[in-house]
Amino acid sequence: MAIDSATSLAKLNLIAPVLTASGCAAAGKELDQFFDITKIGGIVTKSIMLEARSGRPTPRMAETPSGMLNSIGLQGPGIDSFIEKDLAWLHERGVTTIVSIAGNNIEEFGRLASKLRDHPAVAAIEINISCPNVANRGLVFACNTESAADVVSVVRRNVSPGMPLLAKLSPDVTDIVEIAQSVKAAGADGVSVINTLLGMVIDQKTLRPVLGGRTGGLSGPAIRPVALRCVFQIHAAMPSFPILGMGGIRNGKDALEFIAAGASAISVGTATFGDPSAPMRIQNELLQDIENHGFESVSDVIGVAHKGDN
C-alpha cells in the first residue's frame, strides 16, 4: 500500500485502522490461524467481567435478514483467568490489545480497571457500558448520562492517566450525542460506536421468543445505516473526539463510509463469523479504496463526509 495506514484513537496509536469488535474475536487466538493478527490495527477482546460467568441459556443466536441476534450474556472466565491466560498470550504474540471490560455495578468496573492498571499488554481499555444482554432489571449504564459517566469516572480513577479509555455506546438511546458528551466529560478519550440494537425473533413453531434470553442484540449489515448515523452525529457535535466506528461493516467500502463519517478506526464484528479472515480482508480493501480515492493517508479521510457542513 502506498498510503499511510496509521491512525490514532487519542493516546492510542494504531498501525492500521481495522480492529476486531468485542465479543466477535474472543481473545484473538482462534483468528490467528486465518490471518496474522499482528497485522491489523488490533484486537478488542470479549468483554470480561470480574468473576467467571456462564452466560445465558441456548439458543443464543438467530439469523435475521442481513443480521443476527445474539444473547450470549457475557460468558467468560473472569478477569484473573483472562489476564493469566488470554492477555499473556496476546502479549507474547505482540498484538495491540484493547481490553473490553464489563461490570455488574460501578464498583466492579473500578476493580476491573485496577486489575489492568499498568499491565504492559493493555494498549487501551474499552468500557462496555452498553451490553443489552445483562439482565440488570433492564438498566443499561449507557442509556443514561449519569450512570455512563459514573462508570467512566471510576475506571479513569483506577488506571494511570496515560491509559486510553474508550466508552462503548449503545444506539438504544434517545440522544447518543448527549451520552458521548457525558462520557467525554467523565474522562473517556474516545467512544466505540455502536453496540448492538435490542431485538427479538419469535419461533414459527412454538410462537415463543427464539432466544433463551428472549431479547438479544442485533448486529450485522442490517444495522449499518443506524451505526453510521450515530458516528456522523457524534463527529458533527464533537469533531475532535475520537470514534472507533462499528456496526455491520462487511467490506472495505463499508469501512470507508465510517471513516468518512468521522471514525478514526473501525471494528469488524459479525462479519468475522461469515468470513474468519474478514478483519484482514477489510483492512486491505479499505486501504486500497482510500488510495483509489487519491488520499495519502487514513487520517486524511476521517470526517470528510462533513466537509462544507457548518
Place this chain on the structure above:
Amino acid sequence: MAIDSATSLAKLNLIAPVLTASGCAAAGKELDQFFDITKIGGIVTKSIMLEARSGRPTPRMAETPSGMLNSIGLQGPGIDSFIEKDLAWLHERGVTTIVSIAGNNIEEFGRLASKLRDHPAVAAIEINISCPNVANRGLVFACNTESAADVVSVVRRNVSPGMPLLAKLSPDVTDIVEIAQSVKAAGADGVSVINTLLGMVIDQKTLRPVLGGRTGGLSGPAIRPVALRCVFQIHAAMPSFPILGMGGIRNGKDALEFIAAGASAISVGTATFGDPSAPMRIQNELLQDIENHGFESVSDVIGVAHKGDN
C-alpha cells in the same frame, strides 16, 4: 378461510388484521389496481400536514442491506386538498381508512384533528409523532413523554370521544414503554409501533451522505427484530393496550410473529414497494398460517408469545 379474521384496535373494528403503513400506500388508489383494497383491514394514509408541503430534495432513498432509507420529508397536498380528493375517493370506495396526521407544532395537530372531526370516512386517526425526517431542530415529539402526551391530548380534545386514536411511536428512544404509557394516559386508544429508525448512507464516490436530507428513516426486514422487540415490550407492560405492529413485515410468517408478540393488527410498509400486492398476499398468508397453527381466530393469537411469562 375457516378462521375468524376480524380483529379490533380499541374502538376500531377491522374485518382483517392487515393494513397498509403510512407513507407506503399513498391514499390507496394506486394499490387498488393490484388488489381490492376493501378486502384488507384498511388503508393508513400518508401522514398529512396542515399545508401543502414539498418534502425534501432528492435523492430521497437508498437501498441498504435488507432495508432502505427514505427522506421524503412528509411531502403532501395539505389537509384540505386531502379531504376533498383523497378522503372522498376512499369514502366512495368504501375503504376502512385510518388517517395519519403530522403537525409542525402541537397547535397544528389540534387543527388537523378538528378538520377530521366527525368526517364519516375516518375510521381512526393515527397520530404521527415520530417522523424523524421533519427538521424541527432535531426535536421529535415521540422522543419525549411530555411532548408525545401533549400532541395526543390536543388531538383527543379536538375529536369526538368515539374516534379511535393511535399514536405512532419512534423506536429511537431509550424507553419506548414509557412513551407508550404517556400517550395512553393522554388519551390514545392504542399505539402504532414502529416508525423508521434514523440512519445514514454515505456515497462511495462523493463520500458525502447519499440522501438529500442527509439522514433518513430505515425500514424493511432489516429492522424487524427491533420492531418485534418494541411490540413485545409494550404488550408485556400493558397487555390490554392495543398495538398496530409494523416494521419489516414481508410475509405471513413475519406478520404472525408480530401478532404473537402482542399486536392486534399489523401494517405492511416497505414490502409494498417490492411487491405491490404485498398487503393482500401477506393477509392471505397470515390467515392461512394462523389456521395451520390450529387457532380459530386472529384474536386467539394476540400475545401468545407471552404465555407463561409473569
Place this chain on the structure above:
Amino acid sequence: MANQVKARLISNKKVGSYHHLIFAGDGIATGVRPGHFAAVAVGDENSPMILRRAFSIHKAAEITSRGSTLELIVAAHGPGTSWLVAQQEGAIIDVVAPLGKPFALPKTPANCLLVAGGYGSAPMVYLAQELIARGCKVDIIFGAGTESKLFDVLEAKRLARYFEITTDDGSVGTEGRVSTAMPAMMAKGETEAIYACGPMPMLQSVADLASKSNIISQCAVEESMACGIGVCMTCVLPVIGDDGITRMVRSCTDGPVFRGDKVRWDEIGTVPADCLGAPKSGGH
C-alpha cells in the same frame, strides 16, 4: 392499469454492453405504449434487495408464439442489475408493467426527432414505429460514451429518414454529444417534435435546444425509484404545472415522460424556493 406477472425469462442475450431480456407471461404486454417502463423484482423472496428495478420497455407483443412478451435492455450497473443479467433462460421473475405515462404522440403527422443516450435508445425503435404508423417522419440521433454502449443502431437506421451517431470517444459516428449533432439535424429534418431518453444532463441539453427553437420536447427522465407505482414519493422532481406552479412531481406516475420545457432541470436535486409547499425561511 399495471399488471403484476410472474414472467418467464425466455431469452437473455448480450448485446454490446447490455443484455437484451425477453420475458413471457400472461398480460405482460397489455396496454404497453412506447415510453412506459417495467419494474422488476431482483433476487428471491429473501433478497436483501427489497426494491424493484425500473427499465424502459423496449418492445411488447400481446400475441407471439410464446404468449405475451415484454423486452428490456439492461445495463449491469450495481448488484440488482448484475443479478438480473446473470439470470438463466427459464427463470421466473416478477415483473410489473406497464408503468408511468408513455410518450405523447402528435395528433397529426409531424417531423419528429428522436434523441437517445446509452440505453436510452431502448424504447426508441418502438416509438419510431408508432410515429411512422401515424404518418410522421422520424429522424434519429443516438449518442453513447463508446460504441459498445450504442443499442439498436441497425433498426434505428432502417426506420429513420436521417440517422446520426455521436460517441464521447469518437469510436463510431461523430465525436461529441448528441447536442452537438442536434442543430444541424433539426434544420435538415425541419423538426416539429423532439423525443428524448437518456441521462439527465443529456435531457436537459435536449430540452434547452428544443425550447430555443420553440419545439415541444418529450423527455423520459430517470430518477431513483423505490416503488415505481406512485405510493412512496421518492422519485420526484420539480415540474411546472399548467397553472404555472412548480410542484415536486412523481416521475413514476406523472412521468417518466415530461415536457422538456416544464421540468426545472437546473433544480433537480433541490426543492426550488417557489415550489408548492417549499420550506419557508426558518420553516420546517
Place this chain on the structure above:
Amino acid sequence: MANQVKARLISNKKVGSYHHLIFAGDGIATGVRPGHFAAVAVGDENSPMILRRAFSIHKAAEITSRGSTLELIVAAHGPGTSWLVAQQEGAIIDVVAPLGKPFALPKTPANCLLVAGGYGSAPMVYLAQELIARGCKVDIIFGAGTESKLFDVLEAKRLARYFEITTDDGSVGTEGRVSTAMPAMMAKGETEAIYACGPMPMLQSVADLASKSNIISQCAVEESMACGIGVCMTCVLPVIGDDGITRMVRSCTDGPVFRGDKVRWDEIGTVPADCLGAPKSGGH
C-alpha cells in the same frame, strides 16, 4: 488449524432426501479426521444470510485426479441449505475446514458400535474405515424417520460386521428408534466403544445406554453455531470437565464430539445452577 478455501463444487447429486456435494480446492482436505466439520458460506457477498452453515465432513481426500476434495451430505432445511443444494456444479463456494475436534479413536483394537440418525450417518463410513484400519471391529446402526432419510447404507453394510437399520415408520429395517436396536447389538457385538452422530434426543439415549453399560460413548452434537471457529460463544452446552465442574463449553472448538457421559443432556438449553459462573439467585 483450519483452512479457508474458495472451493469449486465439482459434484452435486441428490441421494434420497439429501444432496451429496463434492468440493475441490487447495488444502481443503488437509488435516481432516472423522468427526471434523466444515463451515460453508451461503449466498453471494451481499447475501442476507450472513452466517456459515456447518456440516459433518463425509469424506476428504488430499490427492485425487481433481486435486484435494471434501464431501458433504446436505439436507435442505431452511434458506441456507436450500441455496446450497441448488448450486450448480462449477460454483465457487467458500469453505472453512476442518473445524472442531474429531472422534477420539481407541488406542488398541476394540469392538466399536457406530450409531447414526438421519444425516448423522454422513461421517460414519469414514469413521468406520479408520477404525477398521486400526484393527477394530465395527458394528453399525443407522436410524431415520423414513427410508429416504437413510444415507450410505450400502457402504455401511459392506464395512460393518453387524449392521441394522431402524426407521420411525418402518419403511425399511426395524420400526422404531436406534435405541431399540442398541441393546441387542451391544450384546451381540460385545461393544467396547460407541460412536454416535444425530439429533440431540438420539444422542442422549445413546449416551444413557452406553453409561448404563459402562461403555464410553463419543457423541457428535449439533448446536446452532454463528461462527464455527470458537469466537462467538453461541454454540455452548453444559459439559462436565475432568475436574468435575460443569462449564458452558463451545461445541465448535471443544466439540462437536463429546464424551456422552460428560454432557448434561437434560440441561441443554439451560444453564445448570451448579455450572461455573451460573447466575446466583437474585444475581445477573
